[in-house]
Amino acid sequence: xxxxxxxxxxxxxxxxxxxxxxxxxxxxxxxxxxxxxxxxxxxxxxxxxxxxxxxxxxxxxxxxxxxxxxxxxxxxxxxxxxxxxxxxxxxxxxxxxxxxxxxxxxxxxxxxxxxxxxxxxxxxxxxxxxxxxxxxxxxxxxxxxxxxxxxxxxxxx
Amino acid sequence: xxxxxxxxxxxxxxxxxxxxxxxxxxxxxxxxxxxxxxxxxxxxxxxxxxxxxxxxxxxxxxxxxxxxxxxxxxxxxxxxxxxxxxxxxxxxxxxx
Numbered sequence: 001x002x003x004x005x006x007x008x009x010x011x012x013x014x015x016x017x018x019x020x021x022x023x024x025x026x027x028x029x030x031x032x033x034x035x036x037x038x039x040x041x042x043x044x045x046x047x048x049x050x051x052x053x054x055x056x057x058x059x060x061x062x063x064x065x066x067x068x069x070x071x072x073x074x075x076x077x078x079x080x081x082x083x084x085x086x087x088x089x090x091x092x093x094x095x096x097x098x099x100x101x102x103x104x105x106x107x108x109x110x111x112x113x114x115x116x117x118x119x120x121x122x123x124x125x126x127x128x129x130x131x132x133x134x135x136x137x138x139x140x141x142x143x144x145x146x147x148x149x150x151x152x153x154x155x156x157x
Numbered sequence: 158x159x160x161x162x163x164x165x166x167x168x169x170x171x172x173x174x175x176x177x178x179x180x181x182x183x184x185x186x187x188x189x190x191x192x193x194x195x196x197x198x199x200x201x202x203x204x205x206x207x208x209x210x211x212x213x214x215x216x217x218x219x220x221x222x223x224x225x226x227x228x229x230x231x232x233x234x235x236x237x238x239x240x241x242x243x244x245x246x247x248x249x250x251x252x253x
Contacts, residue, residue, distance in 0.1 A: 055166030055199075055216055061234045072167050095171075096217050098230045113170060121173040128174060132235035 004126055005119040006154040008112075012037060013082040014146035018108075023092050024049060027069070030082070030110065039080050039112055047071040058092030058103030061131045064141070065103040067092040068124070070111035079120055082110040083149055085141075106141065126157040159192040159253050162205055163229065164214040168198035171215040175229040179213060182242055183249060191253040211248055 013034075020026035031045035048071045057068045067090075084107070091102035109127060113120040130136045136156055143149040163179065165172035176194045183192055197205060199214055203221040206212055212222050215229045225248060231241035 051166060059230070059234050060236060062236060068171075070167075070170055073169070095233075096215055096228055096230050098228065098234075098236075111170060115169060118173070121170060124170055125174040125177055128233050 004122040004157040005117075006123065006150075006157050008079055008081040008120060008123055009083070009150040009154060010080060011146035011150065013039075013080055014149055015082070015084045016144065017087040018084045019087050020090055023052065023067075023069075023090055026084075026086070026090055026108070027052070030084070034080075034082070034112075039077055041075050041077060044071060044075040047075045052093070056093030056095055058094045058105060059131075060094060060099050060103050061137070063134050064107065064131060064137050065089065065092075065105045066131055067103065067105045067108045068111055069108065070113060073113065073115040076112045076114060078112075079114050079117065080112040081123060082108075082112070083153070084108040084110065085149075123157060127153065130156050159188075159211065159249060160209045161192055161194045162202050162209040162212045162214075163194050163196045164199040164202035164212060164216065165196075165229075166199060166216060168196055168201065171229070171233060172196040172198075175213065175215060175232045178232040179229075179245060182245060186246055186249075188249050188253055192249065210252055211245075213245070 027048050034040040051071050059066050089104040089106050092105050094103050140152045143152050163172045163176040176196050199216045206222045206224050212226045213229045218226045227244050231237040
């Protein structure tokens with residue numbers, strides 16, 4: 001088991017009540033924010049839009065819809081995981097067409113991972129376990145501070 | 158030795174996460190040492206599938222893959238997991 005690198009979570013990359021009309025509006029706004037904070041390159045926006053069109057990342061869990069958009073490492077400056085709770089659910093296409101409707105996403109986990117970094121992927125693994133767990137999901141979704149939501153996730157990683 | 162290709166869009170994120178789940182499943186069911194999992198991008202999986210026994214992917218099945226294909230999404234979300242695990246274990250029981 002790889003060690004989980006929970007330092008990838010940063011309070012400045014947790015957003016509540018994020019307003020976006022759809023996923024493309026979401027990516028445009030996130031691109032500006034992530035660039036301004038020095039996490040991604042200019043290429044990130046086009047890359048993530050293309051990637052999401054080819055390989056959508058909406059995941060329908062039993063109790064919640066989550067999207068995990070991410071791009072290839074060359075678009076990333078420094079690794080991060082951003083947590084975004086939209087003001088209203090944003091529709092993402094389902095990964096591998098697993099369900100026949102858009103996934104109404106209540107939480108978006110944007111992964112900025114570098115290549116061959118097992119400890120970073122371990123965070124993704126841990127998070128998948130969290131969203132399969134009703135109680136853990138409820139605790140995370142009830143948080144209203146960046147530190148609270150990071151703690152609720154990190155203690156389960 | 159059963160060769161399993163585990164593919165996702167990039168070959169980095171979800172394929173690695175699902176590979177860990179599948180490895181745990183197989184080790185826990187007596188198949189330790191009888192399989193090898195290689196993660197790759199789905200684009201590379203098409204070319205590599207000729208030398209593989211099974212492809213598990215978090216993408217739609219692309220054209221050009223002739224060996225058996227199982228969706229890896231249930232290992233991420235838990236939805237339909239029992240069925241996906243059974244498919245993988247049945248395949249191993251028949252081929253390991």
